[in-house]
Amino acid sequence: MSVNNKRKQNSWHVVLADGMQMMRTHMVAVVVVGLIVVVTLGTAIYCAATAHLYPGSLARVSLSRLSRGVPSSMLLSLFTVSHPLRLLIDVPIVAVCLGLAQSRLGVGRTLWIAAISTLGGIACGMGLTAAMYAHSTHWMRIADFGFILGPLIIAAGPIMVVSAFSSLLWRRRIRIIMYAFVATLVLYRGEPSDFSVLAATVIGHVLGYLMCSHNERESIIPGTVFETRRVVAIVSAVMALGPVVSVTSPLSYGPLSTFGLLMSPIRFNYNKLSTCLGADTDLNCFVQFRLQRLALPGGIIVSLLPVIAMLLVSWGLFKGRRIAAILSIIANAATIICAIAYYCIIPLAHAYHGLPGLVMHGAFKSAIASIIIPAVCIAMVVVSWKAFDRKTAQRRIMISMVTIVVSWCVLTLSYILVVLTHAHGFNGVPSFGNVLADVPQRFMPIGFLNGINPDFIPVDTLATVVYEGVGPVFWLITIIMIRWCLLDAGEVDESSRQRASKLVQIDGESMSFMATWQDNHYWFSPSGRSAIAYRVEHGIALSVTGPFGARDEWDEDIKQFVQFCIANSWTPVFYSIHEHQREILVNQGWSSLAVGTEMIVHPRTWQTRGKKWQDVRTAINKAKREGMIDVLTTFDEAPLGIQSQIVEISEQWTEEKALPEMRFTLGGIEELMDNRVRLLYALDAQGVVQAVTSWLPTYRDGVIIGWTLDFMRHRPDSENGVMEFLIARMAERLQEEDAEFMSLSAAPLAGLSVVGSSENQAESDAADSQQTDGTQILAHVLQAVADLIEPAYGFHSLFRFKLKFQPQEEGVYIAYPDAAKLAQIALAVTQSYLPGMKPSDVVAFVKALKPSTH
Template sequence: MLTLLVVTGLVSGSLWSQAAASRETAAFGYGLPAFEDGRWWGAVTGVFLAVSPWGYVPVLLGVVGLGVFAERRLGTARALVAVAACHVAGVAGSAGLLHVASGHGWVWADSLARLRDVGPSAGFVGAAAAATATLGPPWRGRLRVVLLGWAGLSVLYVGGLPDLEHLLAALTGLLLGPLLLGRRPRVTVRALSGREHRLLICAFLLVSALAAVLSSIAPVAGPLPELVPVAGAARLTAVHASHLVPGGALAHAVAFLVLARVVTWGRRSGWWLTVGALGLVSTVQVVAAAGLVSRDHACWPVLVDNAVLNLAGLAVVLSGRHAFGHVSPRRATALPESLRRSADEQERDRATSWLTTHGSAGRLSWMTTWRGNRWFFSERQEGYVAHRVGAGVALALGDPVSATGDRSALLLEFARRARRDGLVPCAFAASAETAAAARRIGWRSLEVAQEAVIDLGTLDFVGKRWQDVRTALNQAARRGITFRLVRLADEPEGVRAQVARISRGWLEDKRLPELGFTLGGVEEALDPRVRVGLAVDADGRVHGVTSWLPVLRPGDGAVVGWTLDVMRRGPAGFRAVMDFLIASACLAFRDEGCDTVSLSAAPLARVADQPRHGLESVLDRLGQGLEPYYGFRSLHAFKAKFQPRYEPLHLLYPDEAALPRIGLALVQAYLACSAWRLALELVHPPRPATDRSSGVHEPDLSRPHAVSLSG
């Protein structure tokens, strides 16, 4: 289509000549005059032209944007059918309406009935509307509101022939979309969430602001003002009473833009301001328009065009009072039940005691006891949700810790509390079971990592696939290095000092900031309930350190497994020290009767043969881009030598529109430095190391880029 448009423009000269474009429009265009002259084929020939040289710009952009969207959602064949059908409906439908409406004194209809048009824009608008049938809520409804709102406003306030064609094509596309997918078109009405109601009010205010500006610039455009011959000054008075003072239209637009921003905060004061502003504007418009109607009863369309629309908006605002219950951030920090309030040590002790008593199904659950978290304790059931607050997001860590196992109820209660505080709720690193529970309450899930899990009951280091691990164990034995599984807090000061030096050296060598949130350090390793693996030689020198978080069985809190957190190698440690430490820990935990060991997860790294779709493909490319900096995938490959099974970890969120904000919240949670420092550090990435002896891409664990979801 792009090629045909450009070639036709070049051949006809309309690509650079307005005269040529006008000539081609008159000869090959479509519209009511073309049908009356018997040139019905203009509906086909006019598709490949534009009304002016500048007209090619929006036409080509529309073909690319709307066409690509329709083709990707519907497929090539169905997209072509939608473009053709909607183009015919827009062209023939507008000609039919104008044939009926013209000749009765309606200036707008009479003027459009004499015009011809060219271009494929109506077909692509309709195809985009049809493609919305492939989307699920809430994006299906949002895109339809945007398309119909834009098309409807264009007809009301611009009123050109293309605008009428676009509106009819969009309506046709909405009916055609379900048919192309093999189902009947139907009108479904569902209850709006509080956020959706606020977005609807915000959209109305934005449209009203735009309408104020458009009507002041071109008050004679559109079908309703031209329905009756009203004097321009009187028509302007009825269009917007605020225009009676200089700059009234601009003040109206600015005020409504400010209100639109206030509405998104969801506070009760914003609702009262919006009600007051709309009530005042509607009252003034009704009085002004009623006075105009009293002098000329034929002016009722002006009243319909203005006051009734604002009254409808006022009704929407009044019906959405329930959506405005948010508390301001300053006030929320003083409320004991607010998610924004900083946590104290007493709440941390409460969460730790609850977890050790009742346990949890999540293998990352011990991270919920770390300092830096906040805790939401349920009022209706036993359990809590550990979270952090940033960028207007309540970011839950892992699975909700619940005694009943009903994670969806606890997650829903957490989400309600978050929305009441004006926060977007989400959960990061949640298990597949929690993701399924979230989908039952209407949330969405996105796989962000894969947890590597080793089943200790069947673990043995026999066979060729375990050759690297056996080599590491043998090298340690030859060097006189032994494995010790200890509580770091109980170790002598000299050992703790060595561990601290190894960690400091690792941090000083880093070109990028240390990550937090799901990544522990020496402070977390000093917890007496955390086990630490040490590789120590005959002289007492520590070559490497690992820390292990307890996995507690749901119901009684018994330790049934361990999760890898810290991984640090000393500057003089032999290369395979991490293989040695992990293998030795697995053997020790197996002998203690534990069921599993989790090697945690590498963010943005997944099993290679898994299919990628949509946002997962975007994250896959992001993982490739970050590999030179943090080595997520090399760490994932390193863990593969322990033959684990993989379990997905998910990001759970209620709405895709919140993903950019959630991304900022994750950055704030993980990075202790500013975004500017991170950007500067990314200029010179470190180079990942490769274990050439084994052929496995192995992270250099003395370097900063070897970072897992835990440690």
């Protein structure tokens, strides 16, 4: 046997050993999944051999059978799926849920939790089924013919208990996904098994709450923008798939099951509807006689494309696109209007029994149920509106709108011309009025529009292609335009950000890399060799640090940027600039104020000897004793499990803050994903990430000369000293790389009231003597902002923490030309740091200002 063959054989042995080990450690999941597969396939083989309808009466649970005391069918039904192909869906879900439960809870607790939640879920589910359907036409089918329980009931309770023992991030994700999934099943399908899954989910949630002793704050709305987008996108996607669940389910009883058919190729018989609503009966014949399926494929395609469009919108919400939020609101509002039209307006127009008939036959109830979900989706988007701040260029939006409108006009005109000039291709002689009346039916994905009895139908190939094709072509164009808008880099052209990113890699200062972050606008020098990043708030063009790019242009860039702002009727304000830029502006008559102190460490002279370094030495030694290691990587290169832990740490850290997530010169999760940004994280002996930091590069002549600390997060229960350990290890690494400097960055607004070295203090006193009264007022206002932020973010504590590393202190300043704009400047700074600030936060801010301005 060759060496390669032996190596392959050994590799397969390792894989097989890993698989066997995983099965041994997750026996509950293995046994349950095995039973599901054996019972389902055995039942399918038996039904095929005996020519019985799958899954057969023995696997069906009916109320009449339960009343006779036959529990065996219930047990068999739990391990049977409605169709053998459902094994591809149910088996992975059950395996993951029970596997996680055994890992977190152990075998014993997993078994008794599954037993309690399953039995309780079935009992409560039967009760809910009886309450919902006891007086409906579905009751006889449910009571006598029976239904399949399915294995999802077994998995629902344990995974909800697992959520209680999970971190804040995963606790929320598990619960939101589970409740969204179950709500979709109940509302759009509504089988008794779905009610049982819902009940088992709630029971598991309650058990988890009773079993877990943690007192962590629960929150439905995530703390970070990143996680908010994920949550809203998940709910939007689930609701987008709801109609598909309704259409593809063989038995659909849910309150939105008929609404799901609005997106399906359905024809409605209004003659039967009118007769039904005029009859003296309590049967819900509004549903019973409302539809029959179309035979032509165009309606099927048109029914699916809007679902694809809504999934695309959900993807846009995940990416934080403002246009996706707008489209979501428009689509859900249109859904509400269509539901009202279908359930109320059109039936009233075709029936003679009036509003009482709608109420008696269930149309009004269905309308209310159909309106609730889209209204909830709209509310979620509106509440989370500020999370969707990635704008699309107006030009791209206009092009898309024009393209959609023009395509509709061209397709409509083409359809009319073909029908009128190719009349023999239809079963009648269409008049111009008939063609115009038929045009909406070619494009609308709403089933009731197809329900109007057509005056003509196609009978040859050309007529069929045009008749069935104009709608799908229009929706495909619409989807393409939506995707094009969602792929836009934002209101600021992506090419500008790419240009700025390249200039940052030529030359810059310690914080210049922040210019590459999202939401910045860019001014480029006439030569294109240098630039300034800025953002406009309340008429203030607030720079993000100073110029970057060709260093010999920086002094002139400041002057030209000022002229650029004046030409656009903005007030230029330079924020987070260093002493050199400050001197240039002060010499031109500007006022300035220190807004922070940057901490610079020189790795070449790094050492931890002496009494001043005692805390740092202790942190390093403690980490090493406990098996802590540090890992230097990038976000993309980190394993998926590490990425997930980093997001989890960030989310938990942010949720503990009283104010929204801060931005501007403070990076978050999204800023970590640049491959040029380094991550240094601490990994304990159990493989758990305890803390993480990110480091931004600084370039000179295209070469990295130093790194600046940005992102700092740690677990609430991490050991003291873990952050000192990471920063010290980064200094040691940079010493090996012979880096010029390591910046610990500046705590925003912390320098307003912190006294530095005597030399810096002398400089500060000299600057104070030159300050105008306006500068003193701005200092008071920014101090009030700092006081507002301090309890939540502790920047003064952060400032004192950085002093442990004996850094060189360098001032960071704000410079402005006009004291009359002080209120706008203060608001611009506050809005930049807290873009998610709510009105209640503003009230607190105003209250905080009052003591400082007296």
